[in-house]
Every structure is written in C-alpha cells, then in structure tokens.
Amino acid sequence: SQTIHQWPATLVQPVGSPLSLECTVEGTSNPNLYWYRQAAGRGLQLLFYSVGIGQISSEVPQNLSASRPQDRQFILSSKKLLLSDSGFYLCASDRGDGYTFGSGTRLTVV
Amino acid sequence: AQSVAQPEDQVNVAEGNPLTVKCTYSVSGNPYLFWYVQYPNRGLQFLLKYITGDNLVKGSYGFEAEFNKSQTSFHLKKPSALVSDSALYFCAVRRGAAGNKLTFGGGTRVLVKP
Numbered sequence: 001s002q003t004i005h006q007w008p009a010t011l012v013q014p015v016g017s018p019l020s021l022e023c024t025v026e027g028t029s030n031p032n033l034y035w036y037r038q039a040a041g042r043g044l045q046l047l048f049y050s051v052g053i054g055q056i057s058s059e060v061p062q063n064l065s066a067s068r069p070q071d072r073q074f075i076l077s078s079k080k081l082l083l084s085d086s087g088f089y090l091c092a093s094d095r096g097d098g099y100t101f102g103s104g105t106r107l108t109v110v
Numbered sequence: 111a112q113s114v115a116q117p118e119d120q121v122n123v124a125e126g127n128p129l130t131v132k133c134t135y136s137v138s139g140n141p142y143l144f145w146y147v148q149y150p151n152r153g154l155q156f157l158l159k160y161i162t163g164d165n166l167v168k169g170s171y172g173f174e175a176e177f178n179k180s181q182t183s184f185h186l187k188k189p190s191a192l193v194s195d196s197a198l199y200f201c202a203v204r205r206g207a208a209g210n211k212l213t214f215g216g217g218t219r220v221l222v223k224p
Contacts, residue, residue: 004153044200045217075127090153098144099202099212101153 002027003076006102013109019064019078021105026072033074034092034099035066044090050074081109105110112137114203116215124223129191131218133184133201144202144212145175145183154200160184171195191222 001023003026013019015086021086024032035047046059048066056066067075074091111135123129134139142161146154158169166175175186184201198219202212 006153016113032211043196044214045210049211073190088151093156094212098142098156098159099154101146103153104151106151 002031002093002095003101004057004091004093004100004102006089008105009103010106011108013081013107015083015109016080019041019076019081019085019107020092021076021089021107022101023074023076024072025074025093028072028093028095030071031093031095033068034089034094035076037087038090038104049074068098081091085109112203114201114213114214114215116201118218120219120221121214121221122221122223125193126190127223129188129195129220129222131185131186131220133215134182135184135201135203136182137203137205137213139205141182141184142203142204142206143175143177145169145181145184146200146202147171148198148200148217149158150197157186157199174183179200187202191220193222193224196203196220196222 005024031050034049036044038044050056050068064078087107090100117136144159145157147157148154156222157173160167160177168174173188175184177184198217200217201215204210204212
C-alpha cells in the first residue's frame with residue numbers, strides 16, 4: 001500500500017515570507033498527485049494536480065505554485081505569503097483505485 | 111461535469127442509534143463512488159468505495175453505503191454509532207477509473223453524543 005509523507009505538520013510564517021511544503025509518496029510509482037487546501041475544517045479546494053514529472057495543472061489563480069521534480073515528490077511553494085494563504089494543506093496520491101491522503105500541514109500566516 | 115451534494119452540514123445522533131450521512135451525485139457514465147472520514151487536524155482516511163457489483167458496500171469501522179442508481183445516491187450508514195465516529199465525512203465521485211479526478215462533496219460533520 002502507498003504512504004504519503006507531508007512535512008512539516010504545523011508552520012507559522014510571517015506575511016511576505018516564502019513557503020515550501022513537501023510531499024513524498026512511498027509504495028507506488030507514477031501516481032497522479034494533488035494539493036488541496038481546506039479552510040476552517042470544511043470543504044476541500046483543489047489547488048494543483050500533476051500526472052507526471054514536470055507536469056503541473058493549476059485549478060485556481062493564486063499566490064502559490066507547485067512543482068514535481070521527481071516521480072514521487074510534489075512541492076507546494078510561494079515566494080511571498082499572504083494572510084489568506086492560511087489553512088490546512090493536504091497532499092493526495094492516486095494510483096487508480098482512489099486517493100490516499102497525507103496527514104496535512106497546518107499553515108498559519110501572521 | 112461531475113458533482114457531489116452532501117445536503118447536511120451537520121448530523122447529530124445519540125450513541126447507539128443508527129447513523130446516516132447523505133450523498134447524491136451527478137456524473138456522466140459509470141460512477142466510481144467513495145467515502146472518506148477526517149478527524150481533527152488529520153488527513154482524510156478511506157472508508158469504502160463502490161466500483162461495480164453489489165449495491166451494498168461494506169467498509170472500515172462498521173460503515174456501509176448503498177449505491178442507488180435511480181436516485182443517484184450513495185448514503186453512508188452505520189447501524190449503531192459510537193462517540194468515536196464524531197468526525198467530518200466526505201463523499202466523492204469520479205467518472206470511470208484511473209486518471210480522472212475525484213470531485214468531493216462539501217463534507218458533513220457528524221456529532222455522536224453519549
């Protein structure tokens with residue numbers, strides 16, 4: 001079975017600082033990978049997805065970017081954080097039989 | 111286009127009583143349906159899925175769901191709720207198999223009172 005590693009678990013960053021969240025996948029190869037943001041413990045907003053190395057699709061215009069430098073590595077970045085970037089960020093992997101989620105990163109921008 | 115509706119923001123139930131969380135969907139072609147559960151400050155955990163076959167699907171922690179094609183529904187059920195079932199539940203759908211993105215419902219918060 002596949003395992004999704006996300007770190008850090010929590011992060012407090014000042015407005016205007018850069019961001020890098022990392023997600024790595026074990027136990028599968030060539031998965032589709034996804035970044036979601038969840039606000040206030042409710043619905044999931046799809047931010048980015050990737051079907052392969054270097055292939056990134058953005059779902060909503062925003063202050064964030066994503067990269068996939070290796071098959072099982074997916075990175076979420078920002079050059080300058082905004083207050084509105086606060087939230088719970090989840091990485092998910094799909095190998096065809098449904099998504100497996102990481103444990104998430106709680107980002108607070110202050 | 112595909113969509114999922116979870117009409118109830120919150121469901122309250124007493125411990126030991128049956129629990130139902132509603133989900134309806136819209137998708138062209140054969141639906142693949144999923145239920146996930148999320149505990150506070152955690153990622154989503156897979157509960158069960160319907161791909162094909164028996165309309166009644168059994169999953170983790172005593173949960174089950176019934177696929178109803180005519181009503182385009184996939185309600186989650188548990189015969190006897192536990193306080194530990196209190197969590198946020200998400201229904202999801204996609205058309206066909208691998209490669210297609212899941213579309214999630216807005217989530218239903220379940221509160222089981224002792």
